[in-house]
Amino acid sequence: MTGVTRLIEPVRTAPVTTPTGRVAPRIGWTFVLLTALAIVAYAAVPYFTASLEALSEAPGLAADYVGKPAFVLAALYLHIAGGATALALGALQFWRGLRTRAPRVHRWIGRIYLLGVAVGSLGGLVIAPTSTAGFVGFFGFSTLAVLWLVTGWRAYRAIRRRDVASHQAWMIRNYALTYSAVTLRIWLPLMIFAPLLVGQTPDFDNAYAAVPFVAWLPNLVFAEWLIRRRGLPSYRLPPART
């Protein structure tokens, strides 16, 4: 058990049976799948089809990596490959039809997904200290990388014990963190252009200083809400000792 989870105790609420025909969860899942694939295509694939120098001509972070040491570049590419694999595959794992009709496929996708998370988070830990967002980038992205690894490990341990409910809960938390690659790229333009609402000029630096935390903290809160709503093992702080 990690230091974080030792502080909090599990709460099991009554399972919620979701009628198979309900439309809202399907729309939500389709939205998550399509946005995840769009970010893989738009943000990750270009790193494997063009050089950093070529990518630097368009807006983005690629220019910051030109001339960085080889081990930072290796970590960046491993991070992007692992993260993109996890982002593209993760949503499929929440598709009940796949889990029930092809459990072997679910298991194999799960193994590849967790490998992507492991490689992506270790790569992320190496590049976090070089982030454009300075110390905020270092602390925000490093915390995200550690939580990404730990929640993936807890999900794996839970299913090895055949504890399906805990496995689902940890996978919801883990994919909520993976999905921060999407939410970051939604928050960032919103925050860059928000100053226009009060008559000020768009500001990339100010917006980028917030995303290392804003990209994933709301996702975790949403994940915990979803876990409780589905009656899966959730968490609450233990009562204070008197």
Ligand code: HEM
């Ligand atoms: C969830 C844990 C993740 C962590 C901790 C993390 C961390 C980082 C860090 C520290 C950077 C460098 C940012 C900078 O230079 O300021 C970065 C860049 C990048 N990450 Fe991640 N990341 C995560 C997830 C993902 C995922 C799932 C993808 C999949 C698409 C991804 C794709 C990228 C790309 C493409 C870049 C290069 C910068 C850009 O062009 O946007 N990351 N990440």
